[in-house]
Amino acid sequence: MAWVNAIIEGILTGGLYALFACGLSLMFGVMKVVNLAHGDLAVVGGYIAVGIILLHVPVLWSVVIVVPIMAVAGYVLQRTVIQRALDRGVLTTLIVTLGLSLVIENALLQFFSANTRGIGSGMTLVTGSFSLGSQIQIGYLLVVVFAVAVAVLLGLQYFLSRSTYGRLIRAVADDKEAAQLAGANYRHVFGVAAGLALATVALGGIAYGMYIDLDPTAGTDTILLFAFVAVVIGGLGSLWGTLVGGIVLGVAQQIGAQINISDELIAGYIVFLAILVLRPQGLISRRAQT
């Protein structure tokens, strides 16, 4: 029964990993940016939530405040820094986002110390669980996070495939010069895409703060690497692939933890390497974008 429990928990943590990953995938899909500061920005979102909660704002309201803040931050970051880097090439983009990552991580360390911070640690949502049968226990939080992830992916898919603005984003992603000729301001569209990406990863950062605990290094040690592994397992450039990849990663980690508690991380990475060797285009393959 412990195994069933572990697998259910693995599937549900896949939702959390999908929240980490879909923004990374979106930014790569639209503007070919691999944002190495993605995880650190999630942690920033989490820390802003911690700060807001200290002002006696209810935890759930902090989510409503943080997500728009991070969306605006994403737009501004894209228009000011990342776009400049993009104009100078892929290498510069990587260097600049790596620099951002280092700056954010050490600034958090400097101002908030290395202590871990949880979000909403006293709430029923965070600590409570319900039982199925006599032995299976499922935390409310993971179910809610999974539902949020599915809702975010559904929303993104609907937005990108049905709405006028989504069509514009896809047009710019396909060929930004042609879209520009047709009257679209691709820089603005890139900014909007970055805003969307940071809004989703801010949700991921807050959920991470509730599920485990935030600390300044979580952004690179955990969030960025898990997001990337989920993207590669699921298939580069596929939105639902991030959920599939997240679930595979989550299940692999939980099975690893069942075998030996210290094998949790390594099991996830072994699955990642196996996918890289056996099916480099990922499980859900649109033609592998390189």
Place this chain on the structure above:
Amino acid sequence: MSLITEVGAPPAVGFRVTRSRRNVAWTGIGALIVVVVLAMMPTIVYSGTTAILVQAFIVLTLASMWNLLAGYAGLVSVGQQGFVGLGAYFVLILALHGASPFAALPFAAIGCAVAALPLWWLVSRLRSGYFAIATWVLAATIMLVIERFSSLGSGTGLPLPGLSGLSATYLAAYTYWAALAVTVLAMLAMYLLLRSRVGLVLTAIRDDEVAARSSGARVGLARMLVFVVAGAGCGAAGAVLAISQLQVQPSAVFDVQWTAEMAFATIIGGLGTIEGPIIGTAVYMVLQQTLASYNAWYLIILGLAAIVVALFARRGLWGLVDSRLHLRLFPVGYWLRTTSGNGRRGLGSFRGARTGTS
């Protein structure tokens, strides 16, 4: 092992192709003098100073290797700390079996070169940004695997045995010479590699990968060679690190901060030039020594400086020098100049920031 199937047409009449606009023999002599002076350091200064220099040599070796990867082969690796850690652990393993850590150092470099082959096979399927994070995941995986061995101290690591017989003075001096030797050899290997045909292929890839492939350059092979050399260099630096720290701790040797330091030293100094990492390392060491007491601040400043340089002075500090003086101390490219007429400035238009092959 020919990397290019056909060498380009001979230069047109009236032009001469040289390595450099200036005679660089004095650079070689100068470099030799610098190395000799550096080698005499342990007899001149206190061991506190040589310890700082050892640190500088480690950063310089790492930065040169990262420069080779990113600046010449277009491979942005964020996982070079994997090789630093492997090098440190190879020394530890050999020392645990009774070898002298100094004798183990070359084997650590070779071990890392061998380890680089399967790792390259794994990550070479991915490009640019995804390559970067994949190398990072690999480094994390290597650390997790090593932490599983309780004979290697699991998650806490072990002190390095085999050096207790040496007096502190000799140990400091030997460590210093080992670090200096690693740096000189790494830079020499890089210089010779870049002046070889591989260097020509790499320049072609950097300027236009598709064109390079279609004219028969064996892009994959050249990149693999660079990855292996960089693995060996970073491994050797990791081995020096283990010897200078006298202990090996997984979270310290596999810290992604190593990659951040080597990348930013390179970028600030000047990506894609041999001189760049030297200047970058100097800047890094000055920053680190002056700001060391302010905890994380030097990393924040380093990161900000790297962002600013990457955005506004792409060719780094050395690029600023080069664009004024047309000076290359270690020329690895070719320089096209007219043999007749007023060709003192050469064909300046042939060597913009993009080609940078003087």
